[in-house]
Amino acid sequence: MFSVTIVVAYLMKKHRMSVESALSLVRSKRPQVGPNEGFMSQLENFEKSLQGKTHIAVIMLLYVICLICVRGS
Structure with missing residues (x-):
């Protein structure tokens, strides 16, 4: 999910979180989300x-x- 990736990257940068911590926080609000392997x-x-x-x-x-x-527009 692209939007989840942006949110996680924002949390990592703005709040100096690890990828695991940021993803865990997002999943605590929306358990079904998860960025793909790429x-x-x-x-x-x-x-x-x-x-x-x-x-x-x-x-x-x-x-x-x-x-x-670009591909999405």
Whole structure:
């Protein structure tokens, strides 16, 4: 689910949460949600970038988001 991925990424960035913590918080409100394997991979890369391990992950996450937005319109 794309919108869940955006919410989780926002929580990770804004509130300095891990991907597991952010996803757990979202699931506490909407238990049925869950990003697919590809989005989970991007969130894990994003988490590493937030920890300062890689900057390319942020660029890749934004690229994937842009591709999805373009395809959806």
